[in-house]
Amino acid sequence: MSDYPNPDEEFELMYADELELLQEDPQYNATPEEIAPKEPPLQNESTPQTQSTSNKRNVEELFGDISDLDFAQFEPEAKKTKLKPSKEDELKELMEHILLLRKLNKEKANVLSINTSISSRARNADRDSRNISRRVPKYPYITVRRSDGEDLYVRFHSEEYEREEVLSVVKESKVGHDVLGSEKQRIWNEAQTLLNKLSTESSEMELSEPQDFGSDRDLWLDLYRPKRYIELLSDESTNRTMLKWLKLWDKVVFNRRPKIKPTLKQYDKNTSKFRPFELNTDLDEHDRPFYKVALLCGPPGLGKTTLAHVAAKHAGYNIVEINASDDRSTEAFKTSLENATQMKSLVDTENRPNCLIFDEIDGAPKASIEYLIKFVNGIKNKPKKGGKSKQFILRRPIICICNDVYAPALRSLRQISLVLHFPRTSSAKLAERLTSICRREGLKTDLSTMMALAEKTNNDIRSCLSMMHFFKSEKKAVTLSDVLRGSFGQKDMQKGLFAVWQDIFQILRPKFNPLYQEKDASKKQNEANRTTKIFQTISSFGDYERVAQGVHENFISLKLRDSTLEGLSKAMDWFVFNDLISHQIHTTQNYSLSSYLPYGFIVWHFLFATTQAQKLNLPSAGFEMKQNQVRRSAIVAEMLKGMRPTIKTYCNKSSLLLDILPFLLKIISPNFRPVNLHLYTKEEKDAMTRVVNVMIDYNLNYVQERRQDGVYVFNLEPDVEELFQFSCKKRQLSYSNKQLIAREIELEKMRRTEASKIDKESIKQKPNHLQRLQANAVKVAKTIKPAVTKDFFGRIVSTPTISVKGGPSPSNRIWYQYKEGHNNAVRKPIKIADLL
Amino acid sequence: MLLADKYRPKDFANLDYHKEQATNLKNLTKDGEFPHLLVYGPLGAGKKTRITCILRELFGPGVERLKMETMNFTTPSNKKLEIMTISSNYHIEVNPSDVGIYDRVVIMDIIKNVAQSQQLNVNAAREFKVVILTDVDNLTKDAQHALRRTMEKYIANCRIIMCATSISRVIPAISSRCLCIRVPAPEESVIVDILQSTCKKEDISLPPVLAKRIAQASNRNLRRALLICETCKVEQYPFSDDQKIPELDWEVFIKKMAGKILENQSIETLSNVRKDLYELLSNDIPAGVIFETLLRELLRKSDVSIRETVIKEAAEHEHRLVQGNKQIFHLESFVAKFMYVYQTFMQEMFGDF
Structure with a gap:
């Protein structure tokens, strides 16, 4: 098998592998007797393959699928058969099993032959006829284990099993696995479809309808889960x-x-x-x-x-x-x-x-x-x-x-x-499968509808099936318009940011829509579709602000279809609107407003979208602006922080930015000669001191920095020069001037601190123990006022009072300080008179 | 020291203009009942100078002993904030909008702090302290609402002097609680006089023609006038009558931008303008100022018939800008609208010919 002569035939090769794999399985699965009679010589690739697959599957489906335990129970029997092939006939059970398998196999092969291969017509016809004959006696379901009639037996077994399972055990088993009940249902459905296909009897179809409704408790998803590799x-x-x-x-x-x-x-x-x-x-x-x-x-x-x-x-x-x-x-x-x-x-x-x-x-x-x-x-x-x-x-x-x-x-x-x-599964493949399922379920639909459905759900098999199941339970046919109009089947999917932008900026080529043949209608429908599509994309993405930012920064560089200014101003109006709304949402936490946000995107889509794919960039300008702004306001804040308080009171940020700074930069860079300070004229020296003073007042200084190319430069610190780069040329001081200014600033700063120190010292009181007492200024004049003595006649008598009295005159007051032992504890001004 | 700082009047007697207002203010301080004040007027009109004069009149020269302090706050969400304050023994000055949206916390904390502690100095002239709030028009609504109750509650211990450029963004609840004092910008002749006198003090000879030109260029902003004068001096001294008067960088920039808009109306222009606007905004030039300058420039070149529309649009966009968040959208939207209006007008004009 493995040595196919022609490796170029990919298809054959593809199956060759599987064939080989598949062939191994039955051997392993210990049912070789079954294969032996049935397996015809391999002439055709597909047919035998399907057959063998189904063989294996039958075993598994009937026994292994319920749960693995069942299979394990069966396994010893199979082994027995293998060991004692001569006693086959005696083992009734086994016999029945084989018959059952054979029957199922045939049924399946039929289904498969419809779906996949047409080559084995002859054999199918033979089996089909038997199938139909088998169909009719199926209904009684009475004979249990008595008759050798395969049909009767099989149906009964399944039915009973199902009842048992439903009542007791099955509910505990894993959800994803089929129970035998559903297996039966599937076989039943397969048979039904087969009948529908082959015979034109409509009564059969109607009979099957109620039956199907009984099975609605099983999801189609589980019902039609592929059970074989080729499915x-x-x-x-x-x-x-x-x-x-x-x-x-x-x-x-x-x-x-x-x-x-x-x-x-x-x-x-x-x-x-x-x-x-x-x-x-x-x-x-x-x-x-x-x-x-x-x-x-x-x-x-x-x-x-x-x-x-x-x-x-x-x-x-x-x-x-x-x-x-x-x-x-x-x-x-x-x-x-x-x-x-x-x-x-x-x-x-x-x-x-x-x-x-x-x-x-x-x-x-x-x-x-x-x-x-x-x-x-x-x-x-x-x-x-x-x-x-x-x-x-x-x-x-x-x-x-x-x-x-x-x-x-x-x-x-x-x-x-x-x-x-x-x-992703290809839409065609999926649609084909969906159609076949519909056929089995008796759901009226067509291939194009299924294609549309597959595309709408992004080839998600699960949601397709759930959708169809829903339609089935609603008892109506799935039409293309249902699929196109309905809001089902679309998952709340998160698209990438770029995908969202792409959606906004690109018109997808309208697909051929058979429902809307007239041009106007189709155009209208197309617009409606675009609207809903954008709306859904945007609202499922959610981050309106970033999307809007991206649209805002991208539309300007793109080739626009409609480049009139009217459209532009309309678009800008919507940006403003969105900004207002989102600001309102953020400040008041009123999130109910957010439902108004997506509409701007629709407007932008209709204004900006083109049919070609556009190259989009990640929006960065706004972010850069923000960063620059933060950096620059940090510079201004730094400057304000170190300014002299007497000056700072008078300038706030906006006046500093709008009025002072633009001129300040010019004022602090006068036309200095690049010579030593000592060679400056008096005017120049004055100018220099002014510059230094102003710079200190406004907390500016020059700081030496090393550039990448190794050159040393003096930059302003804080670097306010960075603030106004409005492409205007500025006069720059030379390196030596800056150096000079920087030195002068340092010197001036030192002088000022020195001065303030001295100032402080003069003000500052000495520590207590160093303090000297100082005499109060005694009012001299009044005390010395000569006591005017008058004699009897009223004449003034000058008396040499001073010499006589010898009292304390203010000038020669004596202070005594007790210093012995340097004890400061007691200290008191004492007059000599007190001591004497 | 810059001329503007050096010769700033320190008390009412030295004020150069609005003398009548000065006397009124002086009388106000004499009375024991001193109200809350809301001082407003354009940049460079002398609001702050007047406030300092009031303080000096109230408390004496002690208020000139200023110190800068950083105060720390904790928001309810446990965010640590710090803000610079300038204070003396008698007053404290703070700009709450330095901390952006947390200004409410600053206002509540500061006023409560100040108000709850009584004046300790027994010898002080007044028994209240003064809180100066600058940039009140940038306060958030929350902060303004927080202010109105505290203003009444703590009136025994503190007075608030607010400083704003425009009263329109101050909620009526606040302005009704204050004595609103408008400080108009000085007239050009006043500016010329001040320039002359200042230069005399500095021993600079300023030709009257140049003084007039500077006054015109200053847009009735005294600070700007003095700065221009000083810059002129740095650039060329002795002065000549036809000397080049330095212009503000950002203003030149906006004018250039307006030129671009008038020259060609297309999406490419908008893309260029966007870059310029980003540059302006990143330099923290207030969007309102951009609007104003831009509109002035655009109006000069546009026909009378469209002026009304343009002004209306500008006003509307400026209004929405304050309500919104992303300034660039609003500025750009205005530019686009103008380009549309202008282009339509031009087309009609040429259509007639």
Whole structure:
């Protein structure tokens, strides 16, 4: 199989791999007897493949799918069959099982042949006829395990099972898995569709309707989840890489040689189309693939989880899934990880080995992811395992699924894993699938509607299906206008900033719209569409201010369609409006106003948008302006801070900026001769002192700085020269002048501080103990007033009073200071007279 | 020292103009009942000079002993702020808009601080202190509302003197609580006289023609006139009659911008103008001043028939600018509107020919 002669036929090769893989599965799945009679010689690629797939699937769907436990129960029986093939007939149960399988297989093959291949018409016809005959006796459903009539038996079994399940067990099982009930429903639906296709009986169709409504409790999403590899919708190359990677584990898991290797290499060499990712197929010393972990990443709704499940099942693994709904603390994570990977010795060799799937791993705690990495790389010490003292080696594949591969927590995991980026499903493929589902469900629609739906939902399979399910439950047909008009299916998606701007500045070419044939109507509709589109984009983005900023800074440099000034002023009006509103919102916290904000963007879109893609830049001018402003106002603040208070009272920031500074810069740079200070004339010296004084008053100084080219320059500090760079030429002082001024300023400053110090000292009182007492100024004149003595006759008698009295005259007052022992404690002015 | 600072009058007796107002103010201080004041008038008219005169009259020469202090505040959201204050023993001066939107906190804190502590100096002439708030027209609405109650509540211990360029942004609740004193800009002849006298004191001979020219260039702003005079002296002395009078950089810049707008009306022009506007705004030139200068320039060149529309648009845009946040939008919008109006007018004119 693997040695296809012609490697150029990509298609064949593509299937060759799968064929090979698929062929292996049945062998492993222990149902070889079933294949043997049915498998025709391989003439055609597609048909046998589908058949074999369905074979395998049947086993799984019936037994394995319910839960893995069921399969395990069945497995021994299968083994028995293998061991004792002669007793087949005696084992009634087994017989029934085979018959059942055969029937289902045929039904499926039919469905598939409609969907995928037309080549095996002959065989289909044969089966179809049997199908129809089988259909009719199906309704009674009575005979249980008595009759060998396959139909009767099968239907009953499923029905009963479903009832049981619904009543008791099924609800506990995982949500994502199909229970047998839904499986039955699916088979039923398939059959219905088949009948609708092949026979023209409308009664059948009507019969099926109520039946379908019974199934509404199952989401279509689960109902139509791909169960086989070929049903996958996701990108083919991604699927293949995934499967190949899983197959690389064969050596260590199943002890089989992975057979892909040679084919893959050839294939890679010769084709360019299918080589988005080169899988490293080398095995390490433990025969494991190079990457131990596969990391699937991509936006939601593309089928990552489905691919992981299907591929793992396909490769013959038992799936152990851990997702965000499970406890993912490090401890729990550890337990599940060890359980899943180290159980090999306990599990029967015929059973399927485990494959771990970590869904939504980007939400897992970092510690858990670190543990996973450590685990994958091999844990050194494992003394718990009695006999095995050597390091543990991971022998099972692990698949991780995430939305954002660049989440910080995943950084280290990314390096050791096979990263598979999920591209978007092609709309055509998706639409085709959707149409086929519609056909099965009896929902009236057409391919173009489905295309529109797929595009509208951004190829999100999940939302497409939910949407259709909704329409189905509403019992109406899906039409193109429904899809185009409806507001459903669009997720609240965060677009990038640039994408939003692009949306505003670019008119998307109107798509052909069959609903609106007339030109006017279509134009109107187109405008309405554009309006809603912009509105939605903007309001889902939310950060109006940044978007507006971007529009504001970009529109001016773009080639505008409408370059009249009227449009321009209208646009500017809207900018003003938006600014007013957002300011109001911010100051009053009145967020109800924010609903008015998006409309400006619509106006701008209609004014500025062109059909060509425009080159947009990140808005920076506003930000730069802000930064400059902050820097410059810091300079002004610095200047104001150091100004003399007597001057500062008289100038505030605005007067400083508007009036003083522009002139000040000129005043402090007079025309000095570049000579020594001593050679200046008197006028020049005066001018110099004036400059120095002014600069000190306004807290300016020159500071020497070294420029990058090694030249020393004197710059103003604070650098107010930076403030007014209005491209006007300014006279600059020479270096030596600046140096001179700087020195003079320093000197003057020193002088001033010195002066103020002296001033202070003169004012300042001495410490108490150094103080000398000072005599109060005695009023001299009055005391000496000569006592006029008069004699009896009134004549003045001059008496030599002074000499007689010898009293204390103010000039020779004696002060006594007690100094002995330098004791200052008692000190008191005493007169000599007191002592005597 | 600059001439403007050096010869600034320190008391009412030395004031050069508005003498009648000066006497009124002087009489006001003599009375025991001194009200809150709101002094307003254009830049360089002498508001601050008059306020200092009042202070001196109230408290004597002690108010000239100024010291600068940084006061620290904590907003309710635990943000630490600091603001420079200039104070003497009798008064404190602060510009609350230095801290932007937190001015309310500053106002509440300062006034409460000052008002709650009584005048300690028993010998002081007055039993109240004075709080000087500058740039009141830039106060946020919150701050102004915070002010009105405190103004009444603490009137026993403090008086508030506010200083603003325009009363239009002061809420009526505040202006009604104050005695509003308008200080008009000095007339050109007064400026000429002052220039002459100042130069005489400095021993500079200023030819009358040049003095007149300087006075004209100063736009009735005395400070600017004195600065121009000093700059002229630095650039060329002795003076000559036809000497080049230095212009303000930013004004020249705006004039150039207006020239661009008048010359060609297109989106490219707008893109150029945007760069210029950003440059102006980043230099902290107030948007109102830009509007005013720009409008003056544009009006000079535009026809009478469109003047009314242009003025109306400018007024509207300026009004919205105060309400909004991003000044560039409003300035640009006005430019675009003007270009549209002007172009339409020109087209009609040429259409007639």
